[in-house]
């Protein structure tokens with residue numbers, strides 16, 4: 515079974531940075547209707563209304579440029595400033611998001627808000643549109659670490675641009691550790707069903723989850739699992755918690771190194787996960803690693819595909835990862851089918867509100 519092929523497939527979605535959503539198609543209809551008679555009528559009434567109220571509106575242009583001005587200050591907002599602003603109890607929760615992923619970001623944020631950890635969330639924006647959008651609605655909770663990846667080359671899964679984009683992640687995480695904070699990283703195609711923090715027991719350096727779909731005994735070991743068919747483990751780079759220890763920093767440095775010594779090639783078309791697994795393999799003797807329980811942190815290949823297992827482990831699930839599926843719309847539909855697509859009915863629970 516080539517389970518690796520199914521891993522981190524959410525990334526393939528980036529192949530289509532502007533997915534056709536129901537919202538964008540209705541926008542198109544609206545544009546077309548501008549040319550119809552009703553459209554013209556609406557336009558005409560709009561001009562009349564503007565003509566009547568314009569004098570009392572002050573200077574709308576000034577309004578817009580001052581808003582643009584206050585947004586552009588976020589260009590200079592540094593990671594150190596951002597982390598010190600959002601961290602609570604020395605802990606920050608980070609994700610990395612580009613514009614097409616905003617609906618997933620919001621879905622994830624709603625689920626985090628339900629467990630009262632949203633104030634610790636820092637969004638690492640991968641483009642300026644995301645930086646401004648998040649900080650406009652939720653000031654201080656997004657940061658962009660320059661240079662912004664080129665949107666044209668960064669989104670195609672398996673491309674070198676995409677590899678470059680995900681390679682930034684261990685650098686950001688290392689920087690946060692060096693600033694002295696605990697950090698939890700999550701992909702945003704996740705939903706929290708319960709508070710994960712009580713599961714981060716003991717004082718280990720790095721906590722992570724297994725991306726395999728095979729069922730483990732409920733009392734499985736918390737050690738790094740044995741390597742799989744490719745000679746390495748299948749630990750997910752989607753959910754990582756680290757303490758600002760020498761050991762955790764060593765793993766991040768090794769991850770960066772592994773990404774450099776096994777660079778992207780046309781043949782392998784790799785993402786960042788194999789390098790993370792090699793980093794764990796090579797530092798295992800020096801670092802205190804902790805595998806989180808599968809029943810609490812199952813891969814999408816298990817949670818969405820094995821109903822028997824889901825029943826058996828009912829009440830034990832903490833974070834659900836919507837991976838082992840390809841396509842933006844399919845992913846949304848699956849969340850929908852399992853009652854985990856929260857943005858349509860519960861947007862107001864998100865600190866970003868409706869996007």
Ligand SMILES: *[C@@H]1O[C@H](CO)[C@@H](O)[C@H](O)[C@H]1NC(C)=O
Pocket residue numbers: 602603
């Ligand atoms: C910070 O830690 C204390 C003690 O562990 C806890 O009671 C409190 O809820 C935490 N605050 C936040 C915002 O997580």
Ligand SMILES: *[C@@H]1O[C@H](CO)[C@@H](O)[C@H](O)[C@H]1NC(C)=O
Pocket residue numbers: 667674675678
């Ligand atoms: C990716 O990074 C490499 C090394 O830094 C660079 O040479 C290359 O131009 C980048 N490619 C893309 C598409 O961003």
Ligand SMILES: *[C@@H]1O[C@H](CO)[C@@H](O)[C@H](O)[C@H]1NC(C)=O
Pocket residue numbers: 731733734735
């Ligand atoms: C899990 O439980 C089984 C049966 O009770 C036991 O044989 C096994 O050693 C346990 N495994 C671990 C890792 O504790």
Ligand SMILES: *[C@@H]1O[C@H](CO)[C@@H](O)[C@H](O)[C@H]1NC(C)=O
Pocket residue numbers: 738739740741744745746795796798799
């Ligand atoms: C690291 O990988 C090698 C090659 O697959 C394997 O022999 C070794 O047991 C692994 N080490 C650990 C600590 O998992």
Ligand SMILES: *[C@@H]1O[C@H](CO)[C@@H](O)[C@H](O)[C@H]1NC(C)=O
Pocket residue numbers: 727728729820822823826
């Ligand atoms: C599904 O889960 C059940 C119960 O844990 C397990 O016995 C079975 O092997 C799993 N099926 C697959 C295909 O992994």
